[in-house]
Amino acid sequence: MNISRNFMLLGSAFLIVGIVIGMYMGGSGDHSLALSHAHINLLGFVLSAVFALTYKAYPAMAEGRLASAHFWLHFVGAIMVNLMVFLLLAEIITEAGMVPLAPISEFLVLLGVLAFGWNVLQNAK
Ligand code: HEM
Ligand code: HEM
Helix, strand or coil, rough: CCHHHHHHHHHHHHHHHHHHHHHHHHHHHCCCHHHHHHHHHHHHHHHHHHEEEHHCHHHHHHHHHHHHHCCCCCCHHHHHHHHHHHHHHHHCCCCCHHCCHHHHHHHHHHHHHHHHHHHHHHCCC
């Protein structure tokens, strides 16, 4: 898999959604989705873009299984956690309704970042 391209595509999709929510907030004056907007843009776009550029800068990092594990963990985890936060702030689900999917998805993001960190230690030379 082309890990850099995949992370960039994932990030771009998040950015489109994040900006649409930002525009909605700006237009409506209702800023209750601000935290969702922030994490879609930061956890979704900014992190994915940084990952994409890192895998491009250190090609050795992009080769092994750690990289694809990281991509899929971030793909599933970041989409799920952002969806849960959006549903919570839009008052479609309650805080109790966040369990267990939100903590599981946060854990997936964390596992992905651990794989990334380990990969940096091994291959970012
Ligand atoms: C056209 C694009 C965008 C629009 C119209 C927009 C609009 C907004 C609005 C209306 C708020 C709420 C402000 C408040 O209640 O204090 C906000 C907050 C925020 N935005 Fe954006 N935004 C845009 C792009 C971005 C991007 C690209 C990022 C990050 C890469 C970003 C990061 C944030 C953060 C971190 C907050 C603070 C959230 C919080 O206070 O909890 N925004 N934005
Ligand atoms: C799974 C990962 C993450 C989780 C579970 C998480 C959770 C949280 C929580 C609970 C808050 C406080 C919300 C509140 O004030 O009510 C917060 C705020 C914030 N987070 Fe995250 N976060 C994550 C990842 C990130 C990342 C990767 C970034 C930036 C690259 C980020 C940037 C921020 C910012 C800027 C705020 C402050 C927003 C504000 O109060 O205006 N977060 N996050």
